[in-house]
Amino acid sequence: MTASERLTDLLRLAARAAVVIHDPANMFYLTEGYTGEGMVYLTEEKRIIVTDFRYVEAAEKQAPDFEVVMTDKDHPAYRCLADLCAADRINELYFESNYLPVDEFEKLRTAVGEEVSYTPLRKAPQTLRQIKTPAETVTMRKAGAITSEAFEAVLPKIRPGMTELELRLELENCMFRLGAEALAFNTIIASGVNGSLPHAVPGSRKLQKGDMITMDFGAKVGGYCSDMTRTVALGEPSPEMRKVYNTVLRAQAMCEAALAAGKNCFDIDRLARDYIDSQGYAGRFGHGLGHCVGIDIHEDPRLSPSCHEVLKAGMVITVEPGIYIPELGGVRIENSCLVKENGSEPLTTARKELVIL
Numbered sequence: 230m231t232a233s234e235r236l237t238d239l240l241r242l243a244a245r246a247a248v249v250i251h252d253p254a255n256m257f258y259l260t261e262g263y264t265g266e267g268m269v270y271l272t273e274e275k276r277i278i279v280t281d282f283r284y285v286e287a288a289e290k291q292a293p294d295f296e297v298v299m300t301d302k303d304h305p306a307y308r309c310l311a312d313l314c315a316a317d318r319i320n321e322l323y324f325e326s327n328y329l330p331v332d333e334f335e336k337l338r339t340a341v342g343e344e345v346s347y348t349p350l351r352k353a354p355q356t357l358r359q360i361k362t363p364a365e366t367v368t369m370r371k372a373g374a375i376t377s378e379a380f381e382a383v384l385p386k387i388r389p390g391m392t393e394l395e396l397r398l399e400l401e402n403c404m405f406r407l408g409a410e411a412l413a414f415n416t417i418i419a420s421g422v423n424g425s426l427p428h429a430v431p432g433s434r435k436l437q438k439g440d441m442i443t444m445d446f447g448a449k450v451g452g453y454c455s456d457m458t459r460t461v462a463l464g465e466p467s468p469e470m471r472k473v474y475n476t477v478l479r480a481q482a483m484c485e486a487a488l489a490a491g492k493n494c495f496d497i498d499r500l501a502r503d504y505i506d507s508q509g510y511a512g513r514f515g516h517g518l519g520h521c522v523g524i525d526i527h528e529d530p531r532l533s534p535s536c537h538e539v540l541k542a543g544m545v546i547t548v549e550p551g552i553y554i555p556e557l558g559g560v561r562i563e564n565s566c567l568v569k570e571n572g573s574e575p576l577t578t579a580r581k582e583l584v585i586l
């Protein structure tokens with residue numbers, strides 16, 4: 230079954246109902262490859278990409294099962310959509326209420342007509358996207374491998390005196406050289422005291438002997454993201470930071486080992502939180518333990534105190550505990566993991582034991 234068939238199936242789409250998709254991640258998923266702009270229009274019978282001249286050829290190549298409708302100045306996108314709806318005698322149109330700005334929705338409704346009923350799609354495509362197909366898994370494994378190899382490749386380049394920005398450049402270079410088509414997100418480099426900032430933006434701070442350096446990065450391959458964090462030491466770390474590292478490592482390994490279909494997200498998060506608290510770091514792990522990842526870098530469900538969803542086989546989720554101590558520094562270790570029936574498989578495979586450079 231194709232992704233678009235899975236969606237029309239899930240919605241039990243009536244004969245005179247249609248779906249319009251604007252979110253690029255959902256368009257990519259439902260067309261199984263289209264990366265351009267525009268809209269996707271689906272009915273039980275039809276699969277159409279509505280786009281402008283710039284993307285017509287790409288659409289035909291990337292989504293051969295889809296018909297392509299080209300917009301122009303006399304036929305802007307919502308005019309084309311209205312024509313499609315009229316031709317199919319559509320009386321119910323599903324739209325992405327969680328994506329389309331209100332102004333855009335009003336333009337759409339004005340063009341298509343008040344007589345049609347508008348039904349929020351909620352997160353139906355996102356729900357499908359939670360469970361990766363075998364083909365998606367292969368792609369994500371490749372993204373994870375490139376990310377992991379980039380970590381090994383950058384280690385010999387790290388030296389005292391280089392700035393966080395220089396390290397970022399080297400690391401991103403490694404990812405592109407190894408086959409990344411894009412970055413999955415903005416690389417985080419946090420050295421020394423900056424390590425206490427979970428989402429530190431790399432800056433002009435120079436790396437020094439004794440620093441711990443947190444690198445959170447990921448390659449995008451075939452449209453899918455990878456997400457990995459490793460913290461390394463430049464020279465011998467202080468006993469205090471070594472204890473922080475070992476605590477995070479243990480929490481990470483423990484939670485990764487606990488992942489399996491049927492487990493509750495809340496319980497996995499609590500496992501890390503309780504252990505970190507018990508080691509004397511209560512309040513120093515202030516973010517969720519992880520998030521699903523796929524076409525988007527952050528997808529649901531989350532491993533967090535507020536998520537009570539149950540893990541399913543085929544989800545790819547990060548396990549990323551951290552400890553952050555202002556004026557001292559921080560450590561985070563993260564893998565992206567494929568959830569299986571009886572366990573999990575890390576898709577990012579770089580070594581996790583403390584690397585001292």
Ligand SMILES: [Mn+2]
Pocket residue numbers: 456457547549563
């Ligand atoms: Mn992450």
